[in-house]
Amino acid sequence: MLWHELTIYTTEEATEAIADWLHAQGAGGVSIEESGTLDRKRDTSLGQWYEKPLNDIPEGDAVMQAYFGEETDMEAIQAGVKELLAKLPSFGLNPGRGELSLASIQEEAWAEAWKQYFKPTHVSERLVIKPTWETYEPKPHETIIELDPGMAFGTGTHATTALCMRTLETVVKPGDHVIDVGTGSGILAVTAIRLGAEHVLALDLDPVAVSSAKENAKLNRLEERITVQLSDLLGALKTTEASPVKLPVQVVVANILAEIIATFVDDVYQALETGGAYVASGIITSKEDLVTEALTRAGFEMESRSEENGWVALVARKR
Known part of the structure; x- marks a missing residue:
């Protein structure tokens, strides 16, 4: 199965709002990579694990990736994300760069290859x-x-x-x-x-x-x-x-x-x-x-x- 991989460059403070919207649109999975080190203060209220090594993402920024089935209208999804990013400041959230990129990958590439x-x-x-x-x-x-x-x-x-x-x-x-x-x-x-x-x-x-x-x-x-x-x-x-x-x-x-x-x-x-x-x-x-x-x-x-x-x-x- 082919999947659309939508990458969003944003900020850590905006990830929760964006992730909620993506899930509501039917995303099959959403990943979030934040900046910083493992010993920084993190939200562990639900027992979340953070094992990401150091990366080159600027402090406070985040890179999100959402996966949608091949039948999804990605033009509409991208337009919706841009509209959401534009509204975030009115809720006190900084959308950051707000840049998007789109790629197509086989399901095996993200769901099976690790095996x-x-x-x-x-x-x-x-x-x-x-x-x-x-x-x-x-x-x-x-x-x-x-x-x-x-x-x-x-x-x-x-x-x-x-x-x-x-x-x-x-x-x-x-x-x-x-x-x-x-x-x-x-x-x-x-x-x-x-x-x-x-x-x-x-x-x-x-x-x-x-x-x-x-x-x-x-x-x-x-x-x-x-x-x-x-x-x-x-x-x-x-x-x-x-x-x-x-x-x-x-x-x-x-x-x-x-x-x-x-x-x-x-x-x-x-x-x-x-x-x-x-x-x-x-x-x-x-x-x-x-x-x-x-x-x-x-x-x-x-x-x-x-x-x-x-x-x-x-x-x-x-x-």
Whole structure:
């Protein structure tokens, strides 16, 4: 399938308004590349990840790319974008350069080409992640996790995911009930089951992640033991519906940003049984103290930490 790729040169402050308009017009996807470095202040209110390296985009500027199906009237879309850019100053938003460019690309170029770089990955001596499109003959001691991450976060190649998986190896016991907060592709939920957990409740705020996690549970023939639900952090536990896991649980795992981890430590404490483990990853080293202090205030006892490439995974026990 052919896609139209519309590139818009604008400012960071205008990206949200432009993205909303593009989605309303039926864009199949919208990407935003901002200026600056990873340690600048970012919006992480929904657990967003920012992993862009340094670039040559001027500070405050942004480059947006929107993808539309080949049947789309791109002249009308471009005219609409220009009209929107002209109106932005009246809302107090700077449209910046406001330049547009249009290209045509094959779907494979942006939706499939990345797969050639995702090969079977040894996370540990025991755990191996196998993309669904790859063949791999496991050794007798290896545990295989089938994965097609789609558009969701979590392939096992990022340090935070790998750290979490190795940490779960030391924490999960046969028969455990586990909650995976911010499940993404569902890779940690599948890992927990493969390590002996009886049931996992996998939660995510993103409908794309929920769909991806359900598909990966099915690929691993674990849909009866992994329940995936749309939820804002542990919000699903506060409904009147019966929980698919037995509360309190033995393990809660969250591979999300440090600022988010620190916001719901009390809810995690309530969800865990006494002696239960909270595995928290996605923590950049500069934010480790923020998380440990929040955990300690909530009543947790810090048990262990592991670090890789500037990221930290922590294990805390409910006292």
